[in-house]
Amino acid sequence: MTRDEVVVPALPRSAAALDACARADVAANGLAESAPTLSAKRVTSRGQRIILVAALGVVLAVAVIAPLGTITALIGLVTFIYLAALIYRGLLFYQGMRGGRVIRVSDEQAHSLSDEELPVYTVLIPVLHEPLIETLVGNLQRLDYPVDKLDIRLLIEADDEVTWSALEKLDLDACFTVVAIAPRQPRTKPKACNVGLLDSRGDLVTIYDAEDRPEPLQLRRAAYALLHADPQVACIQAQLSFYNSRQNLLTRWFALDYGAWFHYLLPGLEALKSPIPLGGTSNHFRAEVLYRIGAWDPWNVTEDADLGLRLHRLGYQVEVLESVTLEEANSDGINWIRQRSRWYKGYLQTLLVHLRRGGPVAQRGDLATWAGLLLFVGGTPLLAALNGFQWCLTLAWALTRSDLIAGWFPPGVYYVAMISAVLGNGLVIYFNVLTARAMGRPDLVWAAVLSPGYWFLMWLAALKAAAQLVFNPSYWEKTTHGLDEGGQHE
Amino acid sequence: MNTTPLTLAPHARPLRRLPRSGIPAGTVLNLGAALVVAWLLPLAAVGRLPISVSDLGWLSGAGAVSLALLFSRWFQPHIDDRDLDVILTVLVGVAGLWLVGTRGIDLRGAHLIGGLLLSAGWLFATMGTRATMRLWPAAWWVVACLVPGLESVAIAGVGALSGLVIAVLLLIRRGWATPGQLVPAARTRRLMGLVYLVLVVGIARVLA
Numbered sequence: 001m002t003r004d005e006v007v008v009p010a011l012p013r014s015a016a017a018l019d020a021c022a023r024a025d026v027a028a029n030g031l032a033e034s035a036p037t038l039s040a041k042r043v044t045s046r047g048q049r050i051i052l053v054a055a056l057g058v059v060l061a062v063a064v065i066a067p068l069g070t071i072t073a074l075i076g077l078v079t080f081i082y083l084a085a086l087i088y089r090g091l092l093f094y095q096g097m098r099g100g101r102v103i104r105v106s107d108e109q110a111h112s113l114s115d116e117e118l119p120v121y122t123v124l125i126p127v128l129h130e131p132l133i134e135t136l137v138g139n140l141q142r143l144d145y146p147v148d149k150l151d152i153r154l155l156i157e158a159d160d161e162v163t164w165s166a167l168e169k170l171d172l173d174a175c176f177t178v179v180a181i182a183p184r185q186p187r188t189k190p191k192a193c194n195v196g197l198l199d200s201r202g203d204l205v206t207i208y209d210a211e212d213r214p215e216p217l218q219l220r221r222a223a224y225a226l227l228h229a230d231p232q233v234a235c236i237q238a239q240l241s242f243y244n245s246r247q248n249l250l251t252r253w254f255a256l257d258y259g260a261w262f263h264y265l266l267p268g269l270e271a272l273k274s275p276i277p278l279g280g281t282s283n284h285f286r287a288e289v290l291y292r293i294g295a296w297d298p299w300n301v302t303e304d305a306d307l308g309l310r311l312h313r314l315g316y317q318v319e320v321l322e323s324v325t326l327e328e329a330n331s332d333g334i335n336w337i338r339q340r341s342r343w344y345k346g347y348l349q350t351l352l353v354h355l356r357r358g359g360p361v362a363q364r365g366d367l368a369t370w371a372g373l374l375l376f377v378g379g380t381p382l383l384a385a386l387n388g389f390q391w392c393l394t395l396a397w398a399l400t401r402s403d404l405i406a407g408w409f410p411p412g413v414y415y416v417a418m419i420s421a422v423l424g425n426g427l428v429i430y431f432n433v434l435t436a437r438a439m440g441r442p443d444l445v446w447a448a449v450l451s452p453g454y455w456f457l458m459w460l461a462a463l464k465a466a467a468q469l470v471f472n473p474s475y476w477e478k479t480t481h482g483l484d485e486g487g488q489h490e
Numbered sequence: 491m492n493t494t495p496l497t498l499a500p501h502a503r504p505l506r507r508l509p510r511s512g513i514p515a516g517t518v519l520n521l522g523a524a525l526v527v528a529w530l531l532p533l534a535a536v537g538r539l540p541i542s543v544s545d546l547g548w549l550s551g552a553g554a555v556s557l558a559l560l561f562s563r564w565f566q567p568h569i570d571d572r573d574l575d576v577i578l579t580v581l582v583g584v585a586g587l588w589l590v591g592t593r594g595i596d597l598r599g600a601h602l603i604g605g606l607l608l609s610a611g612w613l614f615a616t617m618g619t620r621a622t623m624r625l626w627p628a629a630w631w632v633v634a635c636l637v638p639g640l641e642s643v644a645i646a647g648v649g650a651l652s653g654l655v656i657a658v659l660l661l662i663r664r665g666w667a668t669p670g671q672l673v674p675a676a677r678t679r680r681l682m683g684l685v686y687l688v689l690v691v692g693i694a695r696v697l698a
Contacts, residue, residue, distance in 0.1 A: 332567060332569060333623075334569050334570065334571050334574060334619055334620060335567070335569050337571065337574055338569075338571055338574075341573075392585075396588070400592070460574060460577060460578070463577050464571075464573045464574060464577060467573060467577075468573065480567065480569050483567060
């Protein structure tokens with residue numbers, strides 16, 4: 001099937017006849033019913049379960065016969081995967097340093113389209129337990145776009161008394177629509193977005209989070225860019241940054257994380273024609289394409305990354321727009337681990353979904369796609385989870401010089417592991433220092449040098465993600481906001 | 491696994507509180523148990539007591555600092571994660587047992603750090619990650635036990651006095667905890683702490 005022939009009929013174009021509960025059901029189960037191979041409602045497909053059980057059985061059987069050899073083989077496998085992921089990340093940085101394609105729309109160009117020429121823009125804002133909704137509305141009212149062409153939809157869970165109480169005190173403009181989401185499982189952001197998409201008016205669609213501060217001209221720039229882009233450009237990702245990056249060491253690490261992503265990794269993925277996991281906010285879509293590919297998967301907790309993969313597999317392109325949305329960087333360690341564990345869990349869900357065969361989606365079997373899916377989407381959480389155990393082994397051997405541990409690392413594995421550990425960790429710290437330079441932020445250099453502390457937090461988040469993938473795969477870890485210095489209270 | 495903040499159920503009656511503060515007395519007992527029971531029991535199980543006079547001084551200092559850290563005012567967003575508590579309990583518990591049971595290297599240092607990790611495991615299980623991480627500066631007084639004390643009462647005095655001075659300065663600078671800053675551990679947490687202790691002592695005996 002060609003790209004233009006593929007339609008995933010997950011959502012109806014008109015939902016006027018549906019009540020709130022029916023809309024929530026369609027939003028939650030449309031994709032799972034029309035294209036089950038694309039949905040994370042089932043964590044694994046039947047084929048995947050057979051393969052996993054068979055592989056586990058083989059490993060256990062071999063472990064009984066030759067335990068030392070099994071451990072050595074597993075360590076060797078992990079070591080070589082580390083090396084492959086390291087080489088791939090180095091390649092991404094190299095390509096990214098050569099400069100990726102970022103769409104730049106000047107202020108003059110952004111204003112060159114008259115109000116009549118501008119398309120209707122649907123802005124979806126999923127909100128949960130948000131007493132400061134007045135701030136959110138204020139940020140949205142700063143958007144420079146004709147009010148009659150705006151379709152801003154506040155998506156609020158019907159039983160969210162905190163937000164409803166705060167909303168009652170506000171007098172909203174006519175461009176705002178408040179959509180009550182019926183309390184149906186899964187209680188996730190993508191399900192809310194799907195409900196909001198039903199009966200939306202926009203030719204273009206974007207999402208913002210409640211604490212986001214988008215640059216005022218962003219909608220005009222995105223509209224201009226999409227109107228002048230090739231039809232296969234289905235989505236434009238704006239850049240993300242933080243307004244509280246100097247708050248503490250964790251926010252500085254987070255700023256480096258995002259900086260590396262937007263300065264090097266994202267351009268590198270573009271250059272290698274790899275699939276691009278979207279960010280969860282400030283993605284600007286053509287509404288028609290969004291409906292065509294089945295919109296968001298409500299069972300995937302990184303629905304944005306999944307959508308990026310699906311767009312790629314269907315032959316659509318994602319471009320990056322030079323326009324910044326400011327967000328709140330997580331400044332609390334436990335809150336950060338909860339948020340990051342959701343991202344890792346979602347990446348694992350996305351990996352499992354896109355390794356499935358068949359369905360209405362044409363397989364993109366090229367090397368770039370597989371490398372991006374396996375080494376980046378899958379490799380990021382899996383290697384973060386295994387990192388800590390490697391460090392513990394290294395530390396235990398260094399302290400005790402145990403013959404048992406030494407026996408697990410024959411020369412072929414040992415030297416590769418040593419190269420990965422020394423060169424790999426050193427390179428990543430070097431990349432972070434480069435990122436600080438690219439961002440023009442010398443204050444981030446010492447945070448870059450202290451990166452191993454950030455990796456420890458990533459390890460904990462990855463362990464939590466792996467456990468939750470088994471016991472509660474679609475549970476949405478809500479990130480608490482308002483912890484920046486302006487919002488901090490005792 | 492659901493991750494709700496550590497709070498009292500509406501119908502639960504709080505434990506008796508220390509005067510002029512919102513600090514539950516049970517939390518003090520919990521901390522004392524961690525510093526003494528979770529640290530000493532495994533060491534006793536493997537036959538690596540007694541501790542010296544100077545150790546007692548440093549441990550007293552650690553106790554004083556711990557109390558001050560926990561019961562002075564600090565930013566408490568009440569964001570907790572039970573999954574993380576369990577993960578950290580297991581990780582530090584395993585690391586602590588490995589150190590307590592180890593042989594062939596500096597035993598005293600390994601056992602001291604091992605005992606410290608085992609105490610931390612108890613705290614992660616019963617009080618949660620946030621409260622436990624609040625206490626980490628007090629670990630310096632425990633690590634100071636590695637300094638050869640030569641059974642010196644003077645060094646014991648230095649350990650105890652330094653801890654007391656820091657504790658007093660903390661309380662003066664930050665003030666008492668606000669009501670609701672700390673809440674008693676729920677029953678499931680106390681049960682998990684008990685299971686943890688039983689496992690730790692049992693495995694330590696096996697390793698001995």
